[in-house]
Structure formats: structure tokens, C-alpha cells
Amino acid sequence: MATQHSRSAARMMLAPAVILLLGWMLVPLIMTLLFSFKRYLPLRGGDLGWTGFDNYVRFVTSSAFWPSVQATLVIVLGTLLITVVFGVLLGILLNQPMWGQGVVRILVIAPFFVMPTVTALVWKNMFMDPVNGLFAHLWKFFGAAPVEWISDASLFSIVLIVSWQWLPFATLILLTAIQSLDGEQLEASEMDGAPVLKRFYYIILPHLGRAITIVILIETIFLLSIFAEIFVTTGGAFGSRTLTYLIFQRVLESQNVGLGSAGGVYAIILANIVAIFLMRIVGKNLDA
Amino acid sequence: MGRITLEKVTKSFGEVNVIPPLDLEINDGEFVVFVGPSGCGKSTLLRLIAGLEDVTSGAISIDGTDATGLAPAQRGLAMVFQSYALYPHMSVRKNIAFPMKMAKIPEDEQKRRIDAAAKALNLTDYLDRRPGQLSGGQRQRVAIGRAIVREPQAFLFDEPLSNLDAALRVGMRLEIMELHERLATTMIYVTHDQVEAMTMADKIVVLRAGHIEQVGSPLDLYHSPRNEFVAGFIGSPKMNLIKGEAAQSHNAATIGVRPEHIAVSTTEGLWQGTISVSEHLGSDTFLHVHEHGLGDEPLTVRVGGEIPVKHGDRIWMTPDQERMHRFDKNGLRM
Ligand SMILES: Nc1ncnc2c1ncn2[C@@H]1O[C@H](COP(=O)(O)OP(=O)(O)OP(=O)(O)O)[C@@H](O)[C@H]1O
Ligand SMILES: [Mg+2]
Secondary structure, X not given: OOOHHHHHHHHHHHHHHHHHHHHHHHHHHHHXXXXXXXXXXXXXOEEEEXXXXXXXXXXXXXXXXXXXXXXHHHHHHHHHHHHHHHHHHHHHHHHOOOOOHHHHHHHHHHHHHOOHHHHHHHHHHHHOOOOXXXXXXXXXXXXXXXXXXXXXXXXXXXXXHHHHXXXXXXXXXXXXXHHOOOHHHHHHHHHOOOOHHHHHHHHHXXXXXXXHHHHHHHHHHHHXXXXXXXXXXXXXXXXXXXXXXXXXXXXXXXXOHHHHHHHHHHHHHHHHHHHHHHHHHHHHHHHO | OOOEEEEEEEEEEOOEEEEEEEEEEEOOOOEXXXXXXXXXXXXXXXXXXXXXXXXXXXXXXXXXXXXXXXOHHHHOEEEEOOOOOOOOOOOHHHHHHHHHHHOOOOHHHHHHHHHHHHHHOOOHHHOOOOHHHOOHHHHHHHHHHHHHOOOOOEEEEEOOOOOOOHHHHHHHHHHHHHHHHHHOOEEEEEXXXXXXXXXXXXXXXXXXXXXXXXXXXXXXXXXXXXXXXXXXXXXXXXXXXXEOHHHHOOOOXXXXXOXXXXXXXXXXXXXXXXXXXXXXXXXXXXXXXXOOOOOOOXXXXXXXXXXXXXXXXXXXXXXXXXXXXEEOOOOXXX
16 A cells, blocks of 8 residues: 555665666766866876867767768668568567477577677687688688678678677567467458468568567667677777777777767767657557 | 358367368358357367368368368458457458458449448448457457458358357347348358357257267257257257156156256146256246256256245156157167
8 A cells, every 4th residue: 555654665765776776877977978078188188177068079070970870870770670570580480380499499599698799709700700710611612702701891790790699689579479469360361361471461560560669679779889799800990980989999099088978978869869769669659 | 152061071180080071061041050069179160161271181162162272262251250350450441451452352342342341230430440449349340341341152150259248249149140131141150159059040060079960950959859969959958868767668768858848836747856946037947956866967947937936845847748859878869
């Protein structure tokens, strides 16, 4: 019962956790905001005082800004496309009764439990290495010249690695959604004369709409901030510098904390725009 | 039009044989009801006819042409499912239009048929709603609407009313019967419900473990059940089946007397027993009688109107000899 007494007791009990979390979040946020208005170069004179919006202007006008936005978009959208399309296909496939279903399902989910750094290293050295990589051997087997994945197709390589990592997540969510589809609906549409592809388009896909939205929402939030995969493979070179990576470089490589913080504030704003946008889509989808 | 013939059809799921060889003839325009205990294969049989399951052996023909290998959509049959199976993300209008859209019927013809179906089924005001915003009865009507607009050779219903409450069920039952009168299309209808079977059917097919026990008009089955199983299955409350001495005095292994064919008296009669429960329905009274010396099963007796008896009373019962059913030791009618 929610009496006045029990409610205030509940608030007291919750307070430590709430205060801790708020502090955890607010302190870095406020410090980022403070630094972003300062000229702060730790190795070259330290705190050099307030500069107003200088850092913000410099961050967006730097020649690296728009390419990094573009790289971010390519990686996020490319990964979303691959994971959703193949997630749906794999989900449907895994839903078919087959021998060894349990083992196959576990295997499919396995990549999700590998750490991003390890994933990227495995891909870089085992598959994409132009001399010893599996792909190089495959190419050579067919008489083609091995592709220098990391340098010649850097964005594509990263999309591939990240997709491999996130495909299990998409598959898992979409598989459970497919499992919840009422079999009689499919049978009804079969009787109504819908062949396989139309059944997919008119019945299965609309049924998956909600799950797909959730996959997109969650993945976007995490993909906007991928870092390890880039750090380990290209190190930000070959046009694979995302917004997150650019901020990292500004702060740690250029030792310009003010500029990096301004970039961080942009990233916060961007993430919030995406979040609001997606929340509205999800909200609409969840209502229906 | 909608003549369906099953020849030596069998169905097995892996090792389990659900339908042993079965022959059945359904004439054009007939209302056929499948009844039988749960798990006897009614749904399976219906799904075989629909093409949702493949027959293990045997042949199904529709209108004289072999349909055994045809896809469900090509058989020209429409099915109404127990769960309605409406498409939740489409409006009622789109749901009803779906089979026509798949058949590429022109838009204006689609519209004409939707309007006609909506009018016939009282759905005109709901055409733009989603199935989730409808009541059970309305959803059922949408499912029927979706079946009608295809103008199928035959309708297949799998327990379509079992999710509805009693009052709605009566209403929908009448609507389906009216629909059958109007369209004169073949209908195959699976049900558990005695009343539905008796009132709707032109022909009842009684199934047990995939076997057809008897095929006939409702009154045929009521008046001359071919064996004990049909006798016990058709009619509500169940027929009293009596073995032992009382049966031997009629030269039978078992005799069957329907509850409504036993006369009750407080003073004289053939059998005597003690009332354990009396159910007063107003129009009828059902008495469950114990200690009648005719076996362990209680006897059920129907008395028209009210009768002033209660638990523990001793009464006399006299079966109507003319309407007594006699079965031999194999359970077959004599
Ligand atoms: N896909 C299947 N795999 C294996 N066995 C099945 C399958 N479908 C049905 N059966 C079996 O076939 C038998 C008949 O099932 P069916 O659904 O036709 O019964 P029913 O007469 O419709 O019963 P109810 O009145 O309860 O709906 C049952 O014993 C059931 O267990
Ligand atoms: Mg059934």
C-alpha cells in the first residue's frame, strides 16, 4: 500500500543509489561542459583561461569534422542494415525445426560474448591480414591479388567486424519475435493465396516491425560510441575516424582537452537527438 | 461446385497414425459437421481437406478434380480458424480485402464485395478499425467476411464459436446458418457442441480415433445410432447405457435409453432408485438417480417442467420400450 509513510520511507531507501548515480553522471557532464569553454592544454601550459565558444567553432570548422560525421553515419547505418537484414533471415532460419537446433542457436549467439577488442584483433589478424589472413589465402586460391582490407576498405572492414559482433543480438531479438507469431495467421494467409514472399512481406515483416525498431534503437545507441574496433584496426586512419574517435584524438593525441570537450558536448546533443527521434518511433510502434 | 470426396485418406505424424484409411463424400451445398471426442482427428481431417497438411496416402478431390497435391490457395476453399487468425496490423477493411488482393481482383470489385460482406455481417461501422479494437463476436464476423469475399467452393470452420460466450454463440450460430441458406455453399464445420451439431448439420460425421463411426442426418443419428459410441455421443444429456440383467431380459448385451424416454413416477414403475442430484432448469428437470440396481453408473432422467422431488427421494422409472436401443456384445446396434 502506497501510504504517505511508506512512500517517504521508499524515497529514503532509494536516495543513496539515486544520489550516487546522479553524481556519477553529473560530475563528468559538468566538467565536460566547463572544459569545453576553456583553453586547456595539459602538456602545453595547462589551464589557459576561458575562451567562450571558441572550441565549439574550431571543432566544427576543422577539416576533420565532416568526414568524421560521415564515417560515423556509414558505420552506424551500414551495421544496422546488415544486422537487421541478416538478423531477420537468420531468425527465420533458426525458427525452422532442424537437427541440432539448440547447439546452432548457442553458436549463433556466441560472437556477442566476445570482447570488442578481441573481436577486432581476431578479424584483423586472422581474416583480414593481407599476407597470412584467411581472406588473403582465399583470394590467392582463386588467383586474385589479396585485398588490403584495413587500408583499402577500412570503413567496410569495420562495418563487417561490428556487424559480426551485433548480428547475434539482432538475431536473438528477431528470433523471439518470430517465435511469437501466431501460426494460424500464417496458415490463414496461405489459404488466402499469399505465396511465400508475400507472406513474408504482408504478415511476418509487419509482425517484426516492433522488434526491428527496438533492435535499431538499442544498436544505434551503442554503435554511435564504438571505439575499440577502430582503435585496434585502423587507429583512426584511412578515413575511419568517427566522431567518438575524433574526440579521443583531440583530447589524448593533441592534448587539447577544451576542444575535445566541445566535441563531447556535440556528441551528447547528437545522441539526444537520435534518442528523442527513436523514442518517438518506438513509442508510436509500441502504442499500436 | 463444392463436392469434396476423400478416398482412403490416411495421415500419420511420424510414427503416430492419426487418420486410418477414411472415405467420405461431401455433396455440393451440404452443411457437414464433424464431431467426436477431443483428439480424435477432427482438426487434422479439416486441415487435410484445406491442404494445410499433406495426406500420407489416399486422394482428395474437389469437384471431381484431384486436389491431393494442390496448394491450399488453389483449392478454392476458405477457412475460419478458432483463433480467428486476423492480421493484427491491418484494418478490418484490409483484412477482408487481403484474399482478393492476393487474387488480383480489380479495386472496384473488391470494394463492392467488401461493402456487401460488411453489410451482411453488420461490420460497416468497423471497417477502419484494427482487429485489436473489436469484440470477440465482431472479430469472428471479420474472419467470416474474409472467407466470404473469396466466393470459395466450400467453407471450413474449426470450432469457430468456442471462444465466444453463450449468448453470442447462439447469435453467431444463427448467422452462420442464415449465411448457409443464402449462399448455399458447402460448409464443413468442426465442433464439440452438441447443440451446434444437431441444429446446424445436414449431415453429421461422428469420428473416433480417426475412424468414421457413423454418417447421417442429425435425427438419423439420434433415432438409430449405429453403435454404442454414437449412441452415447449424440444427445444431451447422454443416453443411459445399461448392461447386465436388465439388458439380457431384452436379449441384448447393452440397452440404451435416452433420459427423455424414461417416465417417472413416485408410486409405480419398472426400476426404482434414489435421487442424488436434481437439476432444475425451469423448462426441464434432470434427475441423477443412484441405487437403481442396474449397475454403477447413475441413471439420468429428464422430466418436463417442474417436479417436486429432492435429494434422497425414492422414485420409480419406466423406460419407453419403443424407443429403447439394443446393442450386441460388440456394441453394434441390433
Ligand atoms: N503436428 C502434429 N504432430 C503430431 N501429432 C499431432 C499433430 N497434430 C495433431 N496431432 C495428433 O493428432 C491427433 C488428432 O489431433 P486433432 O487436432 O485433429 O484433434 P481434434 O479432434 O481436433 O481435437 P480437439 O477437439 O481437441 O480440437 C491428436 O492425438 C494429436 O495429438
Ligand atoms: Mg481441433
